[in-house]
Amino acid sequence: MSESLSQDYLLYAPHPPASTLAQWLEESNRITRQILGHISAADQIVPQLNILNPPLWELGHLTWFHEFWVHRDGQESKPSFMKNADYLFNSSEMAHQDRWSTPMPSLDNLLEYNYSVVSSTQDLLRTPIDNKAAYFIQLAILHQDMHNEAFAYMWQTMGRSIPFTPFTSTSKFEAKARDWIHFPKSTMQAGSEQGSGFIFDNEKWAHSNDLPAFDIASTPVTNGEYLEFLQSPSNLGQSMPVAPPSHWKKEGDIWLERIFNEWLPLSSASALRHISYLDAQRFCEYHQVRLPNEHELSLLMSQKQGVWQSSNLWEWTSSTFTPFPGFTADPYIDYSQPWFDGSYQVLKGGSLFTPDRLKRVAFRNFYQAHRSDHFCGFRTCLL
Known part of the structure; x- marks a missing residue:
């Protein structure tokens, strides 16, 4: 990688004022501490599954990540506030299965570590900051936002009570009558421009993309349709028929859906959630429709809300997570590059537990096709 390309992250300007970053950091960290500050010993234990992480490890990891990039310049030679933090909490080094068997610091010690790191950043934000500091502070905040959402879907997977108040109103969703929105053949811009603010490296760089005409559903697929x-x-x-989702069950003639720790009557008009890409594909085959690709869904989501109805979910696309033309990794190399292996699909949108700062149309979320534990759904296109 050339020196000029390795400095791309310095081009992610303009950045929000320090007061806004301080507010974001306070908000994100308050949620984390609310979830974990008084977690019971029983709730610190989760099964050893690929889709879960031990909660105390996750708290240590998100704090370590923040400290490593904001205060240690990404250098292990610069000391951490916590002994052995690089060994314990670097997700690129600590094997997933080892996170259950490796002794972890106590909850009190981890909360103190978190307080020290975040307080240091709030002090930093009271002084003038340059593009480099602003980039890494935003990276740390958004990384923590993602982990807060991961705590929410881990709590959903475990059937625990809702861990924090959603960012979006939870007033009952009911799908409107479905329209097929026609988009004529067009050339659209995919990716992100220099000078458009903070981006993730998989958005590099803006490029033209020719889209054939297509028709996309104005509403997401609902529970009743599924x-x-x-x-x-x-x-x-x-x-091998598609089985009901793991958070559904039938009692007598009544279907129920589990929302965190509550079993509620299944609302047929609500947006379908917790469905894997693989099962979404099976649904599409049955109805002789298809999933939109990421550019089609981006074009829809860039329209005014009245034209289409948000599912308040991450929505699957038919696009495999691959690099855009001109991709180069940013300093946190493991954010995107290791996952360009053909086994991840792009999702667009955002859930009730995603803050608005992550709900940019250009943002590319990505999960493996068999995953359904995150807050995901889908909509369809005509063939």
């Missing part, structure tokens, strides 16, 4: 598919002779007649 239940009809599950109960169809076509699905039930398969040698």
